[in-house]
Amino acid sequence: MECMYYEKMEGCRVRCLLCPHKCVIEDGNIGICRVRKNENGSLISLNYRKITSYAYDPIEKKPLYHFYPGSNILSIGSFGCNLACDYCQNWEIAHEESLSMAIEDEDVILLGKSRGSIGIAYTYNEPTISFEYVYHMAKLARRNGLKNVLVTNGYINEEPLKQLLPHIDAMNIDLKSIKDDFYKKVCRGKLEPVLNTIQLAASKTHVEITNLIVEGLNSSDEEIEELAQWIKSIDKSIPIHLTKYFPAYKMKLPETTYDALIRAKEIARKHLDYVYIGNVWGIDNNTYCPNCHNLIVGRYDKGELRGLEDGKCLKCGNRINIIY
Structure with missing residues (x-):
């Protein structure tokens, strides 16, 4: 499948315009995301219609707490990612070669209508790098009365995002830190494009935000305060999920303590209406x-x-x- 959002260059090179990396890719090579390849001067999507995993999940697992609570949704994911977070929870499909299977559109729609599912959640790996497939399926799902949910790192350029948003019913966007230095050192990306995505998405569709807290890296009182105030500047009713970190992939720091999460919630609640804690068993995550x-x-x-x-x-x- 030929990609959207790229330009051809001299010498059989191409420049991808889907995400802020704007990779310049030589013939035969792939971009940072590992799923967009230059084949003879054309940019090709390597994971179109290719699925690594699917499951029926409670909508709260996305996490989305303010979007059809109590419902189920079909979750599907492919492989690849355009960030490289040291603590990646799904690194096997994000950064390693993964087994995948081709799946027909009709089968996805049939699955999306089964087991009480309200629609399709594009998740597990980074769905925006499968732009052509997600865009295609989101339109098809809508025509079949299904909801579309995007669980994303928000690392996408404005033009493709604007094209996709009219077909998306809800998004959970991972705001990893409010500090650009964190994005550069831990995630190999930049903060500003993610902030731009949140601002634009929140004006067009339902948005919730996840912030994975790693003690000593993005957990200071000052940083939580700044993050909450920034979200408040858009809309204080945007729900935020403060999530417990566990050692994974390249990061071996100790897991986030309960006290650190409670402290972060107390700070965020001064500015935001709905603050939840994730990855902690037995905590009160009711909505009040x-x-x-x-x-x-x-x-x-x-x-x-x-x-x-x-x-x-x-x-x-x-x-x-x-x-x-």
């Missing part, structure tokens, strides 16, 4: 009205609406940022 603390969604088992009517809190009438 930020105005009167009435229970809106109970998550003792799976998401269950309790105190909402016409998008408002049953107790005080406050508008709740939730799609159901």
Whole structure:
């Protein structure tokens, strides 16, 4: 499949224009993402219709807490990534050669309609580097009455993002840090494009944010404060998921402590309406009205609406940022 968003150069080279890396790729070589290859001066997608894994997940696992709580969704993923985070949780499919299988569009749609699924979540690896496939499937899914969810690092250029967004119903965007230095050293990327993605996406579709907290790297009070204030500058009702780090891939630092996560939540809650902790068993991740603390969604088992009517809190009438 020939890629969208690239330009041809002299000497049979091409420049990819999909993500901020803007890789210049020699004939026969691949870009940083490992899935876009120059073949005789044309940029080809190597993972079009190729799936490494699929599963039915609770929507809360994406994590999306304010988008059809309690529902299931078909999750599909391919291989490759345009960042190289030292703590990558899915490094086997992001940075290594992975077994994949070709799958027909009709089969994906059939799976997306099965087992009570509300749609398709493009996840596991970085879905935006499979732009052509995700764009194609998102339009097809919509025509079949399915929802489209993008779980992404947000590292995509503005023009392709604008083309994709009208077909996306919800996004979880991984904001790894509010510091550019963290992106450069730990993720081999830049912060600004991710901030731009969040700003643009939040104006077009439902957005939730994940921040994986690594003690000593992005966990200081000052950084959490800055991150929360930046999100507030867009919309304080954007949910954020502060997630526990576990040693993975190249990073062997100790796992994030419970106290560090609680501290981060306390700081973020001063600025944001909905702050959750992820990857911690047994913690209270119910949704409460930020105005009167009435229970809106109970998550003792799976998401269950309790105190909402016409998008408002049953107790005080406050508008709740939730799609159901």
